Every structure is written in C-alpha cells, then in structure tokens.
Amino acid sequence: MVADNIDDARYEYARRLYNRGLGKDAQLILCGIGDDALTRHKNYLFKINKICDLLEGLEQVPIPVGTNTRILAMKHAILSFRDRPVRPRPVGRLGRLSLCTGCLGGGGAERQISRLAIALTRHYQDQQAIAGLTVDEPVELIIRSLAPELKQDFFLKEVLDAKVDVVEIAKNTDNVFDDMSVECPTLRLLLSHLPPHCYYGVKHLVPHFTQRQPDYLSVWQDGACLMVGLAALLAGVPRIQLGLRGLPPVERQHLFKPEYEPLYQSLAQVPGVDFMSNNQCVAERYAHWLQLDAHQFQVVYNGVPPPAIEASLAVSPKIWRQFDERTQDAQTTLGGVFRFVCDKSPFVWIDFAAQYLQRHPASRFILVGDGELRAQAQQRAETLGILERILFVGVSRDVGYWLQKMDALMLFSRYEGLPNVLIEAQMVGVPVISTPAGGAAECVIEGVSGHILDDAQAVNLKQACRYAESMVTSWRHKTGFCEQTHAFLQARFSVDNMVCAFVKTMTLTRP
Incomplete structure (x- = not known):
C-alpha cells in the first residue's frame, strides 16, 4: 500500500513535470515506479517516451535533464516548414x-x-x-x-x-x-x-x-x-x-x-x-x-503626425492655470512624457529636477503620464522639497498641448524602441535631451534639435543639466535650424x- 502511494506520488510529480515542459525529467521519474503503477500509467509513459524519443532523434543528441521539451517541440514544428512551398502572391495589388x-x-x-x-x-x-x-x-x-x-x-x-x-x-x-x-x-x-x-x-x-x-x-x-x-x-x-x-x-x-x-x-x-x-x-x-x-x-x-497643440475638452484649463499661478517666477519649463514604470526611470527624472532647480531656481516641470510608480515619484519629489515645482498631469491625449508649454523635453528611459515623444516634441518646436536607449539617437539631429546622453543605465545628471541649459538657450536665441529639423522629421517620420x-x-x- 505504501509502495503504491509512493508510485502514485511519483506519477503525479512526473505528470506535473511533463506539463511544465520537463519531458526528460518526467521520463526518468516514471522509469522508477513499480510494475503495478507502471501498468496503470503505461499510456502516459508511452506518450512521454514517444515525444522524448522523437526530440532526441531530431536533435541527434540525448536530451539533458532540465531541458524544456515544449520549446524543443515548437522549434522542430517550425523547422518542419524549412522547405515549404510558398504560394504566389498578388501582382499589381496588395491583396489580403x-x-x-x-x-x-x-x-x-x-x-x-x-x-x-x-x-x-x-x-x-x-x-x-x-x-x-x-x-x-x-x-x-x-x-x-x-x-x-x-x-x-x-x-x-x-x-x-x-x-x-x-x-x-x-x-x-x-x-x-x-x-x-x-x-x-x-x-x-x-x-x-x-x-x-x-x-x-x-x-x-x-x-x-x-x-x-x-x-x-x-x-x-x-x-x-x-x-x-x-x-x-x-x-x-x-x-x-x-x-x-x-x-x-x-x-x-x-x-x-x-x-x-x-x-x-x-x-x-x-x-x-x-x-x-x-x-x-x-x-x-x-x-x-x-x-x-x-x-x-x-x-x-x-x-508620427504633428500633435495638436490646442487643448481638447478633456483638458481642464484650471490645472495649468493653478500651476502657472503658483510658479509665476519660472523662467524655464522642462517636461517629460512617459509611463511611470521602471524602464522609463521616473525617479531619475525627479532627481534631475531637483539638481536642475539647484542650478536654476526659477524653473518648473511638467510630467505627463501615469503608471505604477507615479505615487512613489510624487513622494520622492515631496521628500526633496520640489513637489510644488512639478505638475503631475497624469494620462492625457493632449500631448501636443503640454509639449508646447515646455522649453525642452527630457527622456531618461533605460529601454526604448523608437520614442515617439522625441519626434512629437521637435515637431512643435521643442528641443529634446534623451538617453541613448533604443533608437533615440535616430530621432535627433545631435547638437541641433537635441542631445543624446552618454549612458541609459547610469544617467549623468550633470551632463543632462548642461545639455538642457544649452538647448533652452539655443532655441530661444538662435534661428536657422528649425527648417533643418523640419526637413529631417518629414523625410524620416511622416x-x-x-x-x-x-x-x-x-x-x-x-x-
């Protein structure tokens, strides 16, 4: 009776291993059960043996314990189409x-x-x-x-x-x-x-x-x-x-x-x-x-189409008016548009704002977006004593409306694909500073419409401050490069x- 219980427990364990994709592990467990249990579960053992034997034949080597046999099965199912005939596609039309x-x-x-x-x-x-x-x-x-x-x-x-x-x-x-x-x-x-x-x-x-x-x-x-x-x-x-x-x-x-x-x-x-x-x-x-x-x-x-800069009905003018009134001394407005998640480094953004304020007390910040780390980011801003200088907008479809209130946009992402917000900001005349995450550098004319920081994983905040100062000054007092930026954006991102x-x-x- 005890032996039967042990064998049934082994079977149950093997079944769970197999379902997790550990076919070889399940095979070895079942090989150790008694004859009575083996008879009861022979169909299941046959199925496991069959898939393991097939995969070892296709791999042409023994499968090590711990190998995910489900992944191997997927791989070889796909490879079975290596010589597939491909039906002709439409001529002169797109088709389905x-x-x-x-x-x-x-x-x-x-x-x-x-x-x-x-x-x-x-x-x-x-x-x-x-x-x-x-x-x-x-x-x-x-x-x-x-x-x-x-x-x-x-x-x-x-x-x-x-x-x-x-x-x-x-x-x-x-x-x-x-x-x-x-x-x-x-x-x-x-x-x-x-x-x-x-x-x-x-x-x-x-x-x-x-x-x-x-x-x-x-x-x-x-x-x-x-x-x-x-x-x-x-x-x-x-x-x-x-x-x-x-x-x-x-x-x-x-x-x-x-x-x-x-x-x-x-x-x-x-x-x-x-x-x-x-x-x-x-x-x-x-x-x-x-x-x-x-x-x-x-x-x-x-x-990327140029974002609309007019506020829609979804935007409450009161939000901006109240922030504008309490930061009347501000001469520079920096901003960010991102999800408050780890990949976007929201805490780095708050630390940047604190450091920039030390250098330029007459500054304020707009952050558009929401996410699981937003409350912690606001708490960090409060701890650093800068919460009153930051407007946390939340999720908004009116990105262009908020962008046109900025003197420069900052993006401190650790990981990116192609950050659309860098493109949208430039389209409304706002220079950008970003980490080199993903394709960020492909969105900017370096030194003209923005700057790319040295590192995405360990952001140099002093460098970010210098670049922000440089871009704000350049775009306020220089002319002649807006046409270059417009032509670049139109050719690459229309x-x-x-x-x-x-x-x-x-x-x-x-x-």
Whole structure:
C-alpha cells in the first residue's frame, strides 16, 4: 500500500513535470515506479517516451535533464516548414493583409499599428494605391485581447471609428484548430507538446487564417510573434513579417521568455519569413543576439503626425492655470512624457529636477503620464522639497498641448524602441535631451534639435543639466535650424512615408 502511494506520488510529480515542459525529467521519474503503477500509467509513459524519443532523434543528441521539451517541440514544428512551398502572391495589388499584436493599450507600438491600420483602411476606402499597388482588400487587425478592465482598448475607438476590421482572439472560442487534422504524424506529435502561448495561437488562429487566406501577415512584438508564428505556417500564410519594436528581451529580463531565441532562430530558416524593426539600433541588437544576417531585418521608421497643440475638452484649463499661478517666477519649463514604470526611470527624472532647480531656481516641470510608480515619484519629489515645482498631469491625449508649454523635453528611459515623444516634441518646436536607449539617437539631429546622453543605465545628471541649459538657450536665441529639423522629421517620420515603406518591405520579393 505504501509502495503504491509512493508510485502514485511519483506519477503525479512526473505528470506535473511533463506539463511544465520537463519531458526528460518526467521520463526518468516514471522509469522508477513499480510494475503495478507502471501498468496503470503505461499510456502516459508511452506518450512521454514517444515525444522524448522523437526530440532526441531530431536533435541527434540525448536530451539533458532540465531541458524544456515544449520549446524543443515548437522549434522542430517550425523547422518542419524549412522547405515549404510558398504560394504566389498578388501582382499589381496588395491583396489580403493582416496585422497582429497583443492588445491596443496606450503604448507606442499599439499606437503605430493602429495608425498603420487606419491609414491602410483609408487607402482601401478611397481606392488609392500605395507604392504602385492597389489596396483592393480591407486590412484586418488581429488583437489577442481588448479587455477594458486591463486597459487593453486605449486605441480601439479610434480604430473602429475608421472602420478597420478588428478580430479579438480571446473571443474566438468556437472555431478552434484540431491537431488531429494534421496528416504528418511527426508534426502532429510535436503540436501536442507546444509551449502554452504558442499552443494558444495555434488553436485559435489556424482556422481563422485558413479561412481568410491572408497574403501578408505582419506580427508586432515578441509575445505576439510567439503566439502567431507557427499558426501562420500551419495555415500556409506565404509572407510573414515579425515586427520587433523594442530592445531584445535578453536585454530586458522582465520581458524575457526562453522560447524567444529558438522561436526566432527557427523562423528565420523558413521561406517567406523575415524581420522588421522601427529603428536600426533594435534591428542590429536582435541580429547580434540571434546570430542572424542583418539583411533579414528591414527598418520602417514610425509615422508620427504633428500633435495638436490646442487643448481638447478633456483638458481642464484650471490645472495649468493653478500651476502657472503658483510658479509665476519660472523662467524655464522642462517636461517629460512617459509611463511611470521602471524602464522609463521616473525617479531619475525627479532627481534631475531637483539638481536642475539647484542650478536654476526659477524653473518648473511638467510630467505627463501615469503608471505604477507615479505615487512613489510624487513622494520622492515631496521628500526633496520640489513637489510644488512639478505638475503631475497624469494620462492625457493632449500631448501636443503640454509639449508646447515646455522649453525642452527630457527622456531618461533605460529601454526604448523608437520614442515617439522625441519626434512629437521637435515637431512643435521643442528641443529634446534623451538617453541613448533604443533608437533615440535616430530621432535627433545631435547638437541641433537635441542631445543624446552618454549612458541609459547610469544617467549623468550633470551632463543632462548642461545639455538642457544649452538647448533652452539655443532655441530661444538662435534661428536657422528649425527648417533643418523640419526637413529631417518629414523625410524620416511622416505617416505617408511610413505606410509606403511598410508596404514595400511587406511585398518585396526576396530569394
């Protein structure tokens, strides 16, 4: 009886190990149970042995204990498409295009994919061509979740108002993929042991892609790529673009998943798959991390329209009026627009404000944004005795209204993709000072429209103060460089150029 209980406990432990992706560990645990328990659980042991034997055959080496066999199964399921035939794409027209990301929360990537979907939809509605191609089909925007309680629908109204077709995966619970429909037994076995996020995408998206038959699919951000990549291959999507918007997750440990590296390295070997980023820095960092050729990465800079500087009805003039009255002595106004989260270094911003005030007591500050660290940032400002000199605006859609009240914008992010706020600030005539996070340096004409600090991880506040002083003085008293800045921003960051560049990268034929 005791032996049976021990064996049942071993079985339960092995089952949990297998579900976590530790197939080899589970196999070794089950090999030690008694004959009676082995008979009871022989089907389960057979399943584990079968997947482990398959993976060891594909890897051509024994699988070490501790290896995540779910990740290996995903890798080899993707690699089974290395020699896939790719169906011909439309000629002279764009055809069916699907865009996909995780949510439509208030982030920069979500803003860009919404902006792109809206622009493409307008071209379709007006029957206009892009890059010589007729937009003959409505674009589709696929979102994993739009839960309002999680603030995942920030841009949803804007997208729906433009008549963009939106598909929410979380609500697609009826039509799910049956992996028993896969003819190849090897692939079918691999699909039964995928990482959960990847399996979710396969289950919910293969039927949708199979029905819609997109000619092009652009998937943005790491989590969405993990969810969608294999599903798109199973459905035969001929052209798959993986949109990488921020620094690689290996450099941002709080976003890291062990699936990402084998996911991207295996997808890179499949015909019809390549990568796109919104700046050269991120593209180079991904290529270096994944040990891939740089030619597999295309760069499409963000499209950023000039922000409106007039206040909308959502802005209470009383907020600014009260702050303006209590800081009437201010000769300089510096500001920031960012989420109050660790990556954006809000406490560094407060420390900068304190140091700048020591040098320039007739200064004040505007901070636009919200987040989990906002209350702590306000507390830090109070502790430093500068709370009365800072206006904490909170979340606002009227970014341009607040920007035009600043003499310079400061951004102290540790990590970035391509920070839109640097572009928007320059568009309304405000110089910028930023850390070199992500593609920040690609947004600025150094020494003309702004400065880039030396370090994103350990910000030199004295350098930041000097640069702010320099930019404020230059933009107040010099002329002749606004035209240069305007031409630079228009050429690199206009919405029309972004849409055209995106279509060109999607439709470009590669060997």
